[in-house]
Amino acid sequence: MPPEQDRPARRRPVDPRLLRYARSSRGFFFLIAVIGFAQTLTIVAFAWFLTTGIVDAIGGAPLNDLAPTLFALGATVAVRAVLIWAREAAASRAAARVESELRDHLVGAVSTLGPGWLATRNTAQLAVTAGRGLEALDAYFGRYLPQLVLTAIATPILVGVMWWQDWLSGLIVLLTLPLIPIFMVLIGLATRAVQQRQWRTLGQLAARFSDTVQGLSTLKVFGRQYRAADSIESVTTRYRRETMKVLRVSFLSGFMLEFLASIAVAIVAVTIGFRLLDGSLALTVGLFVLLLAPEAYLPLRQVGVQFHAAAEGVAATDDIFDVLDAAAAVVGGGQRSHDAPDGAELVLDELAVHRGERVLPPMSLRARPGLVTLIDGPSGAGKSSILAALRGAAGYSGSASYGDIECAALDPAGWLAWAGQQPGLISGTVTANVALGDPHPDAGLVALALRFACADEILPERQLGVQGAGLSGGQAQRVAVARAFYRHLRKAASVIALDEPSAALDAETEARLWASVRELADAGATVLLVSHRESARAIADQVVTLTGSEVMA
Numbered sequence: 001m002p003p004e005q006d007r008p009a010r011r012r013p014v015d016p017r018l019l020r021y022a023r024s025s026r027g028f029f030f031l032i033a034v035i036g037f038a039q040t041l042t043i044v045a046f047a048w049f050l051t052t053g054i055v056d057a058i059g060g061a062p063l064n065d066l067a068p069t070l071f072a073l074g075a076t077v078a079v080r081a082v083l084i085w086a087r088e089a090a091a092s093r094a095a096a097r098v099e100s101e102l103r104d105h106l107v108g109a110v111s112t113l114g115p116g117w118l119a120t121r122n123t124a125q126l127a128v129t130a131g132r133g134l135e136a137l138d139a140y141f142g143r144y145l146p147q148l149v150l151t152a153i154a155t156p157i158l159v160g161v162m163w164w165q166d167w168l169s170g171l172i173v174l175l176t177l178p179l180i181p182i183f184m185v186l187i188g189l190a191t192r193a194v195q196q197r198q199w200r201t202l203g204q205l206a207a208r209f210s211d212t213v214q215g216l217s218t219l220k221v222f223g224r225q226y227r228a229a230d231s232i233e234s235v236t237t238r239y240r241r242e243t244m245k246v247l248r249v250s251f252l253s254g255f256m257l258e259f260l261a262s263i264a265v266a267i268v269a270v271t272i273g274f275r276l277l278d279g280s281l282a283l284t285v286g287l288f289v290l291l292l293a294p295e296a297y298l299p300l301r302q303v304g305v306q307f308h309a310a311a312e313g314v315a316a317t318d319d320i321f322d323v324l325d326a327a328a329a330v331v332g333g334g335q336r337s338h339d340a341p342d343g344a345e346l347v348l349d350e351l352a353v354h355r356g357e358r359v360l361p362p363m364s365l366r367a368r369p370g371l372v373t374l375i376d377g378p379s380g381a382g383k384s385s386i387l388a389a390l391r392g393a394a395g396y397s398g399s400a401s402y403g404d405i406e407c408a409a410l411d412p413a414g415w416l417a418w419a420g421q422q423p424g425l426i427s428g429t430v431t432a433n434v435a436l437g438d439p440h441p442d443a444g445l446v447a448l449a450l451r452f453a454c455a456d457e458i459l460p461e462r463q464l465g466v467q468g469a470g471l472s473g474g475q476a477q478r479v480a481v482a483r484a485f486y487r488h489l490r491k492a493a494s495v496i497a498l499d500e501p502s503a504a505l506d507a508e509t510e511a512r513l514w515a516s517v518r519e520l521a522d523a524g525a526t527v528l529l530v531s532h533r534e535s536a537r538a539i540a541d542q543v544v545t546l547t548g549s550e551v552m553a
Helices: 017-021 026-056 065-116 123-135 137-165 167-176 179-215 215-219 225-277 283-332 384-389 430-434 442-450 473-491 508-521 534-538
Strands: 346-355 363-367 373-376 396-402 416-419 497-498 526-530 542-546
Touching: 017 026, 017 065, 026 065, 026 137, 026 283, 065 123, 065 137, 065 283, 123 137, 123 283, 137 167, 137 283, 137 508, 167 225, 167 373, 179 225, 179 283, 215 526, 225 283, 283 534, 346 384, 363 373, 363 526, 363 542, 373 384, 373 508, 373 534, 384 396, 384 497, 384 526, 416 473, 430 442, 430 473, 442 473, 442 508, 473 508, 497 508, 508 526, 508 534
Parallel strands: 373 526, 373 542, 416 497, 497 526
Antiparallel strands: 346 363, 346 396
């Protein structure tokens, strides 16, 4: 997501991208418009029936003559209540559908953009956006958008009715009404800036907390846990202050809008009062217009109030739409395909991986089915970076092709079964971790993958905690290797890429793992093995050795 200072300012009431990415919102706008028109008619009807009843009562009409008017007035109140309920219900359902739709699009966009894009983003802030940010759309859909549509429909109709009944009152409303949106824009600019600062602070808080929890054991060993806690407390205090600023601006804006509307209604009331005294205006017309005057200003005032309630959702949708736009550009540019050839040759030709401003020395290799290609070299030589480039987590120059198709144009999930140095396990069963991404796990292949990974002592139904809690480091690593083996055995990927798979294993278990890798290769798998262990050379068909300054094959 681009930083706020680089993002173009968007002052439109409704971002048109909402209609593009959340198709269910289109029907919502039509339904809200219909309900808003009906609500406007009930406002006019209520004012008219109330005026008629009061004037007739003042004129001494008997109760029997007032009964039809009172009945109509009660029916109008009931209809208005039903319409308010219908609007709330429609907004609630629409918000739930749009939240679900945008969340699905967001997950799909992250998948499309790939790990390379994700590695440059604040994942904790992205999680906050997908969670709390989308939940904030309840206020956006439930209050702000319905009020915005009602304003666009009700205000012109009410001003027109007032002008029709009393042109002077209509003219006063028409001249004073623009003051409210002018002040709304001025206050809205300040509110938006404060709200965006609050949203960024919340993202920083989420990232700081996530980093602290992940590194808590290290911080505790070095006695830095208290400083980390102080840092979180500092960001929390800043977030609290930003929240209070948002509330102060919201209260101030609400007061100003109410003050302006009250002054405008008072002007209308004073002019009507003077004309009633001199007899130039009938009581029925004056009272009817006076009852409509507050209703003419109310929709605009409520738009300003509800904008503050929906500001967090608006800020979140800006971030979400930026991600969806980036994914749409990738799809539109045809940079990623899901079709990968099966059992093809992997060719790296003068591949130079980019790591920030650093460009690693170019290297070349050819990996074919049935061969184990060992990538060797000291730490920092770029062994893991090569696998990162193949799975889209790092940029590169030169060529990396699989079956004569550039790897950057392929979805890595369609051809690459990868196990990294970090196990990357999730909470759930061992089976769920091994068969990750498979909607219908094969229990037999899960057991076989665990056996190949020398993890057959781990029960498939065993429950794991967050990030695989409950397993030792070596067990977690073997489950991750089993996941890569499972993808290959499931025929979802023909290339197996293992990054230091034996780093946490003893010599005996390591030897068993190398035997499994050899067996899979002999069965037709293309294996890329990154390892600094000398024992790995015994199963390798070819060895590519990297150094810090050159590549030797």
